[in-house]
Amino acid sequence: MSGSVNAHAGARPAATSLRSRNLLGIADLSPEEITLILDTAEAMKEIGLRPIKKVPALRGKTVVNLFFEPSTRTRTSFEIAEKRLSADTLSIAIASSSVVKGETLVDTVLNLEAMHPDMIVLRHASSGACHLLSRICRSAIINAGDGMHEHPTQALLDAFTIREHKTRLAGLKVAIVGDLLHSRVLRSNVQLLTKMGADVWVCGPPTLIPTEIARFGVRATSNVDEAVADADVVMLLRIQLERMEGAFFPSLREYFSVFGMTEARLRGAKPDVMIMHPGPMNRGVEIASEVADGPYSVILEQVSNGVAVRMAVLYLLAGGVEHETAA
Amino acid sequence: MKRLLSGGRVIDPANGIDGMYDVLIDGGRIARIGKDLPVDDATVVAVPAGMVVCPGFIDMHVHLREPGQEHKETVATGAASAVAGGFTAVACMPNTCPVNDDANVTAYILAKAAAADLARVYPIGAVSRGSKGDLLADIAELKKAGCVAITDDGHPVATALLLRRALEYAGMFGMPVIEHCEDPSLKGDGVAHEGFHAARLGLRGMPGACEALGVERGVLLSELTGSAFHVAHMSARASLRAVRKGKEAGVRVTCEVAPHHFTLTDEALGSPIPYDTNTKMNPPLREAADRDAMLSGIVDGSVDVIATDHAPHHYDEKNVEFDRAPFGIVGLETAVSLSLDRLVHSGLISLSRMVQLLSSNPARILSVPGGSLAEGQPADITVIAPDLRVTVAARTLRSKSKNTPFDGWELRGGVAATIVGGRPVFVNPDAPIAFK
Amino acid sequence: MDADRIGRALTRIAHEIVERNRGVEDLAIVGVRTRGVHLARRLARSLHEITGHEVPTGALDITLYRDDLMRQPVGPQPLVRRTEIPFSIDNRKILLVDDVLYTGRTTRAALDALIDFGRPSSIQLIVLVDRGHRELPIKADYVGKNLPTSPEESVQVCLQESDDRDEVLLQGGAA
Numbered sequence: 001m002s003g004s005v006n007a008h009a010g011a012r013p014a015a016t017s018l019r020s021r022n023l024l025g026i027a028d029l030s031p032e033e034i035t036l037i038l039d040t041a042e043a044m045k046e047i048g049l050r051p052i053k054k055v056p057a058l059r060g061k062t063v064v065n066l067f068f069e070p071s072t073r074t075r076t077s078f079e080i081a082e083k084r085l086s087a088d089t090l091s092i093a094i095a096s097s098s099v100v101k102g103e104t105l106v107d108t109v110l111n112l113e114a115m116h117p118d119m120i121v122l123r124h125a126s127s128g129a130c131h132l133l134s135r136i137c138r139s140a141i142i143n144a145g146d147g148m149h150e151h152p153t154q155a156l157l158d159a160f161t162i163r164e165h166k167t168r169l170a171g172l173k174v175a176i177v178g179d180l181l182h183s184r185v186l187r188s189n190v191q192l193l194t195k196m197g198a199d200v201w202v203c204g205p206p207t208l209i210p211t212e213i214a215r216f217g218v219r220a221t222s223n224v225d226e227a228v229a230d231a232d233v234v235m236l237l238r239i240q241l242e243r244m245e246g247a248f249f250p251s252l253r254e255y256f257s258v259f260g261m262t263e264a265r266l267r268g269a270k271p272d273v274m275i276m277h278p279g280p281m282n283r284g285v286e287i288a289s290e291v292a293d294g295p296y297s298v299i300l301e302q303v304s305n306g307v308a309v310r311m312a313v314l315y316l317l318a319g320g321v322e323h324e325t326a327a
Numbered sequence: 328m329k330r331l332l333s334g335g336r337v338i339d340p341a342n343g344i345d346g347m348y349d350v351l352i353d354g355g356r357i358a359r360i361g362k363d364l365p366v367d368d369a370t371v372v373a374v375p376a377g378m379v380v381c382p383g384f385i386d387m388h389v390h391l392r393e394p395g396q397e398h399k400e401t402v403a404t405g406a407a408s409a410v411a412g413g414f415t416a417v418a419c420m421p422n423t424c425p426v427n428d429d430a431n432v433t434a435y436i437l438a439k440a441a442a443a444d445l446a447r448v449y450p451i452g453a454v455s456r457g458s459k460g461d462l463l464a465d466i467a468e469l470k471k472a473g474c475v476a477i478t479d480d481g482h483p484v485a486t487a488l489l490l491r492r493a494l495e496y497a498g499m500f501g502m503p504v505i506e507h508c509e510d511p512s513l514k515g516d517g518v519a520h521e522g523f524h525a526a527r528l529g530l531r532g533m534p535g536a537c538e539a540l541g542v543e544r545g546v547l548l549s550e551l552t553g554s555a556f557h558v559a560h561m562s563a564r565a566s567l568r569a570v571r572k573g574k575e576a577g578v579r580v581t582c583e584v585a586p587h588h589f590t591l592t593d594e595a596l597g598s599p600i601p602y603d604t605n606t607k608m609n610p611p612l613r614e615a616a617d618r619d620a621m622l623s624g625i626v627d628g629s630v631d632v633i634a635t636d637h638a639p640h641h642y643d644e645k646n647v648e649f650d651r652a653p654f655g656i657v658g659l660e661t662a663v664s665l666s667l668d669r670l671v672h673s674g675l676i677s678l679s680r681m682v683q684l685l686s687s688n689p690a691r692i693l694s695v696p697g698g699s700l701a702e703g704q705p706a707d708i709t710v711i712a713p714d715l716r717v718t719v720a721a722r723t724l725r726s727k728s729k730n731t732p733f734d735g736w737e738l739r740g741g742v743a744a745t746i747v748g749g750r751p752v753f754v755n756p757d758a759p760i761a762f763k
Numbered sequence: 764m765d766a767d768r769i770g771r772a773l774t775r776i777a778h779e780i781v782e783r784n785r786g787v788e789d790l791a792i793v794g795v796r797t798r799g800v801h802l803a804r805r806l807a808r809s810l811h812e813i814t815g816h817e818v819p820t821g822a823l824d825i826t827l828y829r830d831d832l833m834r835q836p837v838g839p840q841p842l843v844r845r846t847e848i849p850f851s852i853d854n855r856k857i858l859l860v861d862d863v864l865y866t867g868r869t870t871r872a873a874l875d876a877l878i879d880f881g882r883p884s885s886i887q888l889i890v891l892v893d894r895g896h897r898e899l900p901i902k903a904d905y906v907g908k909n910l911p912t913s914p915e916e917s918v919q920v921c922l923q924e925s926d927d928r929d930e931v932l933l934q935g936g937a938a
Binding site: 016017036039040042043044046047050051052054055056057058061085312315316318319 | 824826827828832833840842843844845846847875876879880881
């Protein structure tokens with residue numbers, strides 16, 4: 001059976017459950033817990049291939065998707081995952097105007113909590129929003145992206161996709177190119193991949209590389225060719241147009257010419273390189289269309305794997321609702 | 328009423344005193360200091376062994392929030408917090424609502440302080456009208472009303488030109504300009520120190536250079552104008568470097584460091600409580616090298632003052648996402664214990680040096696009475712108990728706000744009593760000193 | 764039971780299957796993970812030896828259908844494994860295989876899972892050991908051995924494929 005090879009097989013016993021009742025970030029997960037989530041996701045993936053794409057596992061549980069930032073992709077993915085597990089799901093998209101009107105995150109959640117949801121999936125523009133909630137809220141919290149901090153289910157589905165193709169994570173060279181500074185996907189992926197023994201390279205203009213990046217256990221460079229050389233995986237991160245205003249780089253055109261992933265740039269990578277992107281893509285900025293739609297791209301697989309991975313996370317955390325596991 | 332504090336160790340660095348002496352207080356002033364003074368008709372206060380009698384401590388950087396933000400603190404609650412922390416006087420910042428840029432606001436604050444009748448309050452006036460950075464405030468009027476210095480604290484003076492003018496003009500009255508040193512464009516929308524921990528937690532950073540740029544500017548302008556320039560809440564090693572260079576060149580620059588900047592580092596952002604908004608202040612908690620630099624400046628004399636930057640905020644205001652929380656923590660009631668525990672008991676400085684930092688130097692910089700126990704000085708006295716075991720309890724702080732990162736800390740050293748104008752306005756129930 | 768007895772029981776069951784179903788044309792075997800799957804494969808081989816016919820075989824994970832999910836006061840979530848049923852179960856006679864039949868709850872979960880996959884024409888239950896103490900109205904159609912037990916005892920089935928030996932152990936009185 002593919003994929004249950006643990007990068008550290010023999011070093012430590014496999015995890016049979018998650019220690020925390022929340023998923024706030026990859027930072028709190030051990031390599032064994034990550035493997036457990038990926039293995040469970042494999043089983044969950046099969047459910048999506050059945051005629052009846054539903055199992056009763058979370059029947060009677062209420063899950064609220066509380067999204068303070070607009071997101072079709074992640075929210076839909078969570079909704080489908082919840083429904084496949086037979087949970088009762090409710091999605092709330094908070095327009096920024098309600099926040100301006102003065103109802104705070106804390107008040108919004110306390111009001112919600114009075115209705116006893118079992119789990120809350122939270123996406124918010126402030127780093128640490130999920131940590132704040134976990135201190136005041138009895139529901140289990142799943143981080144669907146908090147500010148610039150983490151997006152753990154994205155990193156998990158990225159790892160799942162890589163593992164499906166390469167059967168392992170350890171020893172792979174993974175290059176991540178783009179706006180590293182503002183990216184929660186970067187922080188989650190770097191932590192996960194280094195924990196699982198991958199050789200991670202990050203690349204972008206010096207203005208977009210976080211301080212002391214070497215302390216994250218990665219190699220940092222502003223030279224794309226160096227990053228991509230012999231890479232097994234190349235992950236592109238979105239460049240936001242607003243970054244031009246912060247003088248992070250002069251123009252999108254220049255960004256593309258220096259850092260954009262084109263077919264020519266990819267020639268230095270391994271012949272079976274995987275191209276990944278968390279989406280949504282800016283074609284012609286961080287990634288050329290020919291690459292996005294090309295034979296190495298697994299971008300659409302990432303999306304479909306997202307449902308399976310989120311089902312795994314929901315399932316593994318749902319059991320923790322009725323009992324207090326070690327935080 | 329005459330009181331005789333007898334049997335205590337007296338430390339008064341302004342007068343070179345450190346030894347066992349009696350202190351006689353009469354009519355609210357220091358009447359005599361000597362050995363074995365006759366009791367006569369004075370009420371005797373026996374100073375227990377181990378306690379130390381010092382000139383009253385002065386916190387020259389405090390936000391009392393009144394007028395306008397009384398939900399966070401008032402002059403009265405701030406003054407109560409001050410004396411509980413061992414401070415006989417505080418200098419309060421002008422960033423109230425309205426800003427203290429005229430005599431009326433200054434008078435209001437002084438009236439509130441008089442009504443509270445606890446710590447002395449010395450208002451600091453604004454540099455510019457509304458602290459908006461366009462026109463100078465009526466500085467002479469502020470001085471006349473009772474202000475002891477000027478600042479646009481909360482942010483730096485808007486332009487180098489305005490800062491120059493302020494230094495020149497305030498220099499006329501011998502008033503120092505106190506500056507919140509910062510380059511606003513480098514600060515951007517930063518909420519934490521730009522370093523590994525902020526990067527890891529996804530928080531926008533402000534580098535140490537941001538503060539140091541402001542310090543360099545101020546030092547140069549102080550040199551240009553010959554006026555006194557005081558660096559508020561210094562936190563970065565690059566800032567200390569600039570201050571040292573200025574002092575070596577004879578520039579009239581002084582600086583203060585807050586206890587949280589010589590105790591904590593940016594590691595506190597993530598642990599023990601991740602994204603604890605009680606670790607959010609401006610300037611931020613910086614990396615270990617900066618904290619260690621502040622300690623070295625305290626040791627070698629480059630740092631002149633310990634001032635708390637006491638910044639009360641209501642619980643609801645701090646109980647939000649890190650980005651949205653206001654900057655600042657309270658500090659009046661933890662400063663002395665932190666100084667005793669982390670500076671004196673750790674062997675870094677002597678008690679005498681600590682008294683300089685908390686009393687004699689601030690008095691000198693602001694040209695206010697106190698800072699020494701010379702005969703004729705007002706009897707503003709802080710009695711400290713350097714071996715008293717203290718556990719910080721946010722719940723029981725006398726400040727209206729409880730936003731402190733030190734809740735639960737166990738420290739060695741505390742305040743036994745605070746005497747203002749000869750009157751004991753605070754006596755620590757846990758310290759065995761009795762005033763009749 | 765030892766390896767011999769297990770082997771003979773399975774052979775007997777295979778013959779019974781052929782007899783009762785008058786051949787194996789529209790049969791399929793689905794084993795309940797984990798040991799039911801090994802038993803299912805062995806039965807499929809026996810049926811092939813007897814009839815020359817390949818009977819499609821599948822593996823069913825019933826974890827997500829258990830009625831005791833989310834109800835444990837303590838303890839980790841049970842591990843979930845893949846279900847692999849690479850054929851349509853519509854209009855087939857499904858032989859559901861498990862190692863031990865006890866309370867019947869596992870079988871109930873397996874029935875729910877199977878019904879989600881399609882509409883079999885019938886489902887027959889095969890178990891290696893029936894240890895009694897049913898809590899639901901479930902009955903096995905083919906039984907390797909009836910083993911009366913008390914609730915304090917436990918029945919442990921070991922199979923070559925996963926445990927390196929064939930053996931059924933009765934372990935007395937869990938404390």
